[in-house]
Amino acid sequence: MGRQFKTARDSPKPSPIQCTMNFLYQQALLVAHTDWNPSNSAKETVQQSLSQNALRQLVLLSEKSHTRLAPVLRRTICRNCRALLTCPNGMRLRFRSGKVRWQCLACSSKQTVMIGKKTTWSPSYPERFLESSSDAVLEET
Known part of the structure; x- marks a missing residue:
């Protein structure tokens, strides 16, 4: 018996919770970064609230599943209102x-x-x- 090396087959697969968290973050990024007409403020607030809702669900899912968010990811979410900080005018x-x-x-x-x-x-x-x-x-x- 020698030392066994990990192969690509042995690498851990992401859990369904991690896949869902990834999907929610991508959804928030997509909604926040889409271009909106600056004259239509109602559409802007709808997009911002959709992005905040996806990020609230992401944080809630991570708390319930005891899954830590990466520090890079945590720094892009406002701790108070759950807004995306990397979006334009964030x-x-x-x-x-x-x-x-x-x-x-x-x-x-x-x-x-x-x-x-x-x-x-x-x-x-x-x-x-x-x-x-x-x-x-x-x-x-």
Whole structure:
């Protein structure tokens, strides 16, 4: 008997709960990132509420099944209103001494992540800096 190596057949398959959670997140992204007519605010609020509903179901499913969400995924969901922060006009990002602070534009709640002085911030989502200020605006690439 020697050491047995894992093959592709032995790799764990995602559970049905993980597949459902993946589907809900993709649904929220698709609804939030579709282009809407800026003059029609009713359609915009419907799309935002559909996206928030999918994310609420995602968080509820993860809590009930005791499945942890990845940190990258958790940072894209507002903890207060369950809005998607990576969508256009989703959040305002600020870099302050040793902190990354973002504010949800849907509910105005603020979240802060501490980063060390010697480490660099590596974002997990596309972002673009405004040249005139320290604010950042998300932009899809």
